[in-house]
Amino acid sequence: DGGITQSPKYLFRKEGQNVTLSCEQNLNHDAMYWYRQDPGQGLRLIYYSQIVNDFQKGDIAEGYSVSREKKESFPLTVTSAQKNPTAFYLCASKNTEAFFGQGTRLTVV
């Protein structure tokens, strides 16, 4: 099936740990995006990539890092520098319209 796959669905992180959220797409889209959503809030852009080996910071990039080594993959690392990482993370790929994965719910324990 074509689409966006995010894994894991739920992730628990201890304070001080880095964790990596996976995002894979088989839609052959050039552009990919990571968003953060807090309870009752909208979607805030973390990072985006228009093409392989290139990416730009969004509005809330501090404490996060990404890579885009393959067209299909755009993993997001939540580093220990991110002070409040508990949130719902959504990945998308886009040609003319964006298609979203099912999200990863990250909780700090």
Place this chain on the structure above:
Amino acid sequence: AQKVTQAQTEISVVEKEDVTLDCVYETRDTTYYLFWYKQPPSGELVFLIRRNSFDEQNEISGRYSWNFQKSTSSFNFTITASQVVDSAVYFCALSGLSYNTDKLIFGTGTRLQVFP
């Protein structure tokens, strides 16, 4: 700078009522795209519609209709004869076409609750 404003945080209606969700946007681009997405309780965003800035025709899809007015920078979404299954958070979004604006920016969303 690009910006999308959804002033209505939450709307509650009774089934079969019509409801309009407002969206106002800001962009310096002359060519851009506008979108509406639905987020049900499961969390995944569902694409509803894309409109490019050159096409100001209103669109109707079943009980859904969209009113794009470039003069007022608005792209409003109306649900006719609402149903309980329409309960969700609805997001309006904007994307430009130049290098610095070709990113998808969302409004803060409107939570719609439809009661039986």
